[in-house]
Amino acid sequence: MTIVDKPIVWVGSTRTDGVNAADRGLAFGDGLFETMRCQSGVIPLLDLHLARLRKGCDVLLFDDIELYLSDVIEQLMAELSSLPVGLYSVKLIVTRGIGGRGYAPPDTPSPPTFMLRATAFEDDLIKRDQGVVLQLCRRQLSLCPSLAGIKHLNRFEYVLAAKEFLGPVGAQGLLTDVNGRVVEGLHHNIFLVRRGELITPRLVMCGVAGVMRQLIVERLAPELGLIVKQQDLSIDDLIGAQEVFLCNSLHGIWPVSEFLSSSWGVGAVTQRLQASVARIWCGTDES
Amino acid sequence: MTIVDKPIVWVGSTRTDGVNAADRGLAFGDGLFETMRCQSGVIPLLDLHLARLRKGCDVLLFDDIELYLSDVIEQLMAELSSLPVGLYSVKLIVTRGIGGRGYAPPDTPSPPTFMLRATAFEDDLIKRDQGVVLQLCRRQLSLCPSLAGIKHLNRFEYVLAAKEFLGPVGAQGLLTDVNGRVVEGLHHNIFLVRRGELITPRLVMCGVAGVMRQLIVERLAPELGLIVKQQDLSIDDLIGAQEVFLCNSLHGIWPVSEFLSSSWGVGAVTQRLQASVARIWCGTDES
Numbered sequence: 001m002t003i004v005d006k007p008i009v010w011v012g013s014t015r016t017d018g019v020n021a022a023d024r025g026l027a028f029g030d031g032l033f034e035t036m037r038c039q040s041g042v043i044p045l046l047d048l049h050l051a052r053l054r055k056g057c058d059v060l061l062f063d064d065i066e067l068y069l070s071d072v073i074e075q076l077m078a079e080l081s082s083l084p085v086g087l088y089s090v091k092l093i094v095t096r097g098i099g100g101r102g103y104a105p106p107d108t109p110s111p112p113t114f115m116l117r118a119t120a121f122e123d124d125l126i127k128r129d130q131g132v133v134l135q136l137c138r139r140q141l142s143l144c145p146s147l148a149g150i151k152h153l154n155r156f157e158y159v160l161a162a163k164e165f166l167g168p169v170g171a172q173g174l175l176t177d178v179n180g181r182v183v184e185g186l187h188h189n190i191f192l193v194r195r196g197e198l199i200t201p202r203l204v205m206c207g208v209a210g211v212m213r214q215l216i217v218e219r220l221a222p223e224l225g226l227i228v229k230q231q232d233l234s235i236d237d238l239i240g241a242q243e244v245f246l247c248n249s250l251h252g253i254w255p256v257s258e259f260l261s262s263s264w265g266v267g268a269v270t271q272r273l274q275a276s277v278a279r280i281w282c283g284t285d286e287s
Numbered sequence: 288m289t290i291v292d293k294p295i296v297w298v299g300s301t302r303t304d305g306v307n308a309a310d311r312g313l314a315f316g317d318g319l320f321e322t323m324r325c326q327s328g329v330i331p332l333l334d335l336h337l338a339r340l341r342k343g344c345d346v347l348l349f350d351d352i353e354l355y356l357s358d359v360i361e362q363l364m365a366e367l368s369s370l371p372v373g374l375y376s377v378k379l380i381v382t383r384g385i386g387g388r389g390y391a392p393p394d395t396p397s398p399p400t401f402m403l404r405a406t407a408f409e410d411d412l413i414k415r416d417q418g419v420v421l422q423l424c425r426r427q428l429s430l431c432p433s434l435a436g437i438k439h440l441n442r443f444e445y446v447l448a449a450k451e452f453l454g455p456v457g458a459q460g461l462l463t464d465v466n467g468r469v470v471e472g473l474h475h476n477i478f479l480v481r482r483g484e485l486i487t488p489r490l491v492m493c494g495v496a497g498v499m500r501q502l503i504v505e506r507l508a509p510e511l512g513l514i515v516k517q518q519d520l521s522i523d524d525l526i527g528a529q530e531v532f533l534c535n536s537l538h539g540i541w542p543v544s545e546f547l548s549s550s551w552g553v554g555a556v557t558q559r560l561q562a563s564v565a566r567i568w569c570g571t572d573e574s
Contacts, residue, residue: 007308018305019313021294021402026306026380028442029316060443061450093313096446102474103442104449115308142431143465147443154441155315155390156347156434159383162391163348178430187389 004083004118011097012111013071023113025095028103029153031113032056034211037250037281038088038118041081044281045249046073048211053094056150062096063109072114079116088118089250093153124251127170128274131257131266132246134174135167136235137186141177141206149209162186172246174238174259177206182233188246188254189213192238193269198228199237212247212277220276226269235260243267252277291370291405298384299398300358310400312382315390316440318400319343321498324537324568325375325405328368331568332536333360335498340381343437349383350396359401366403375405376537380440411538414457415561418544418553419533421461422454423522424473428464428493436496449473459533461525461546464493469520475533475541476500479525480556485515486524499534499564507563513556522547530554539564 009016024030034049043049050073057065080090097110139161147154158175165173165186173186182201184190189210191200198221203209221228238244243264244256253274255266296303311317321336330336337360344352367377384397426448434441445462452460452473460473469488471477476497478487485508490496508515525531530551531543540561542553 009308019308019310021296021306021380022404023306023313024446025313026310026318026382026402027320027440028446029440030443030446031313033314061447093308095313102449103445104452105446115313117309139433142429142433144429144431144444146426146429146447152443153314153316154443156317156439156441157431158390159311159315159317159392160348160433162389165391 004088004120007115007117008079009116010068010072010075010114013068013075015075019113019115020098022098023095024097024100024105025093025113025153029155030060030105031093031095031153032060033091033093033151033153035250036090036092038080038083038090039281040085041077041083042283043080043090044283045211045215048214049249052151052209052211052214053092056152057094059147059150060152062094062112065094065112068112068114076116080118083118086120087122089121090116090118092116095153121250127254128252129266131255131264133168133171134185134244134246134256134259135165135171136260137161137173137175138164140180141175141183143177143179143205145205148206149203151208158186172254172256175207176235180234181205182235182238183207185246188248188251191216191245191247192233192241193243193267194237194241196226196242196269198226198269199233200228200230201233202230210247211249212252215280216247216273220273223276224272238262243270245270245273252281291375291407294402294404295366296403297355297359297362297401300355300362302362306400306402307385309385310382311384311387311392312380312400312440316442317392318380318382318440319347320378320380320438320440322537323377323379325367325370325377326568327372328364328370329570330367330377331570332498332502335501336536339438339496339498339501340379343439344381346434346437347439349381349399352381352399355399355401363403367405370405373407374409376408377403377405379403382440408537414541415539416553418542418551420455420458421472421531421533421543421546422452422458423547424448424460424462425451427467428462428470430464430466430492432492435493436490438495445473459541459543462494463522467521469522469525470494472533475535475538478503478532478534479520479528480530480554481524481528483513483529483556485513485556486520487515487517488520489517497534498536499539502567503534503560507560510563511559525549530557532557532560539568
């Protein structure tokens with residue numbers, strides 16, 4: 001039995017048998033998650049994932065996560081090193097643990113609960129090389145600035161948008177907010193290229209600030225001499241863009257080949273960024 | 288070992304040992320809950336709770352809940368009948384079960400997961416008879432009309448509002464929305480009395496439409512010949528009200544004795560409604 005078959009659970013940093021049905025993750029979605037790419041036991045962007053997780057814990061007023069996190073990550077890496085060779089999607093959930101009177105967490109914090117699961121997957125080379133069709137989701141995201149950007153467990157709007165999504169096989173959903181602004185893909189962040197500049201939504205009102213998005217903004221684009229802007233984007237901005245692509249830490253960068261009345265080949269900027277991601281994933285990036 | 292010590296779990300209508308760490312309730316807050324008052328094995332407002340649960344399942348596009356719900360409720364009532372005599376808060380959580388690719392639920396629905404826990408409690412007669420201090424929560428609720436009123440598991444804003452709440456012991460938090468409109472208490476709905484009429488917020492943009500609120504609006508107030516309105520309310524409306532009270536299905540009706548610059552005794556309308564609730568709880572209400 002491995003983590004591929006069954007999630008494993010820690011309470012604090014102690015391995016346990018299962019999740020307590022009184023866990024606050026279940027009661028209130030009171031937790032966070034990370035979905036990470038793992039190849040040959042290595043998570044190339046682990047540092048970024050952990051930094052985001054810590055930031056989420058700060059925003060959500062989690063106490064004392066540092067008492068346990070390093071220990072759990074060490075055990076997690078040991079688990080991953082014992083997996084059969086291959087590519088895995090590794091999902092880590094962290095909750096505030098059990099206890100408290102109703103919504104209020106207990107005055108004396110419970111240890112957090114950590115859950116880990118690995119799922120084998122393969123890169124979709126067709127999507128990477130030829131792009132994907134992008135299609136608007138009917139449901140629009142509400143505005144919640146205090147939780148914007150955080151990868152927390154209150155994901156009902158995404159679940160419902162995904163369930164309602166009726167695109168053709170392989171098509172990706174595009175989420176807008178209630179004001180019609182472009183936010184992200186259902187499972188990805190989104191960038192466009194306009195006059196040679198990269199632009200991605202600001203994500204201050206809603207949305208999930210992905211680790212691959214951060215890597216592109218803070219490192220890959222600057223390395224390639226590209227200007228990156230975070231600003232409000234409309235559907236029309238997408239339609240009129242030179243290039244559009246989706247990104248996340250599992251898939252890397254998927255070009256968008258079609259959206260409403262527009263279609264695109266795989267653009268030069270997109271290809272250069274894809275090459276940068278490939279170098280990082282192979283461990284040949286030396287920067 | 289009873290449900291007072293440890294939650295019990297069903298997958299579909301089959302009793303199981305624990306919660307699967309891959310449950311969608313944990314992954315995405317993909318579920319609903321009810322918190323019910325139970326006395327001598329009886330839940331006086333069970334029908335209203337089940338109706339709200341069913342409505343929530345509709346809004347959240349749960350499939351096939353009816354295949355399991357009656358069975359589970361029958362088992363739940365059997366569990367409750369075996370409890371030691373007393374008053375209990377009974378919490379039922381229902382999730383969409385496991386499975387699916389990311390946010391999207393599986394095409395073939397999994398059976399839902401049901402979790403049940405009972406906690407002994409006592410009526411707080413001082414709060415009931417003398418009222419409570421109401422104090423504004425700093426955090427304001429975001430607007431999400433598609434999920435407004437539903438008692439779903441995406442409760443981060445409430446958790447954070449409760450954690451931040453610094454009122455004196457026994458004080459109750461008042462939640463407003465991002466536009467400053469009055470929504471509800473942290474754990475209750477809210478009513479005011481103005482010119483003899485009952486008014487409660489509409490809850491079309493956010494908030495939880497409680498079962499006790501529904502009982503008052505649809506039955507208790509009409510029985511007493513009171514006009515009830517659901518409309519937008521401001522902080523100033525509360526301050527200027529003749530009476531203000533909180534309500535939920537556990538506590539019944541708690542008068543508000545103090546809020547900002549205002550203070551109140553226990554008003555006549557509040558007392559008449561309290562008497563109606565007491566009759567229903569005692570089973571002496573014959574309507």
